[in-house]
Amino acid sequence: MTKKKYKIVYKRGDCIGAASCVGALPEYWSLNEDGKADIKDFTTPDGNKTQELIIEAELEDLEKHRHAAEVCPVNIIHIYDLETGEQIF
Numbered sequence: 001m002t003k004k005k006y007k008i009v010y011k012r013g014d015c016i017g018a019a020s021c022v023g024a025l026p027e028y029w030s031l032n033e034d035g036k037a038d039i040k041d042f043t044t045p046d047g048n049k050t051q052e053l054i055i056e057a058e059l060e061d062l063e064k065h066r067h068a069a070e071v072c073p074v075n076i077i078h079i080y081d082l083e084t085g086e087q088i089f
């Protein structure tokens with residue numbers, strides 16, 4: 001299966017610490033001491049407000065990331081297809 005690149009964009013400033021993302025995908029999400037989630041190895045300079053991560057994933061892995069985004073009660077995790085620029089979640 002071919003892998004494609006995606007960008008996960010997370011508006012950390014609006015996180016309410018529900019930890020649903022952590023429960024859905026603990027390999028990528030963790031809860032910080034300040035009560036907000038962090039995405040593993042994010043690349044953005046100001047990680048307090050927004051965090052971004054580029055992933056290379058097969059469809060199966062993409063679905064795991066999509067699920068972690070879907071369960072967030074405040075809808076602050078989004079996923080973009082890096083080839084087309086399309087927002088897929």
Ligand code: SF4
Pocket residue numbers: 014015016017018019020021022036037071072073074075076077
């Ligand atoms: S599910 Fe959403 S609100 Fe809850 S910790 Fe994760 S990002 Fe924050």
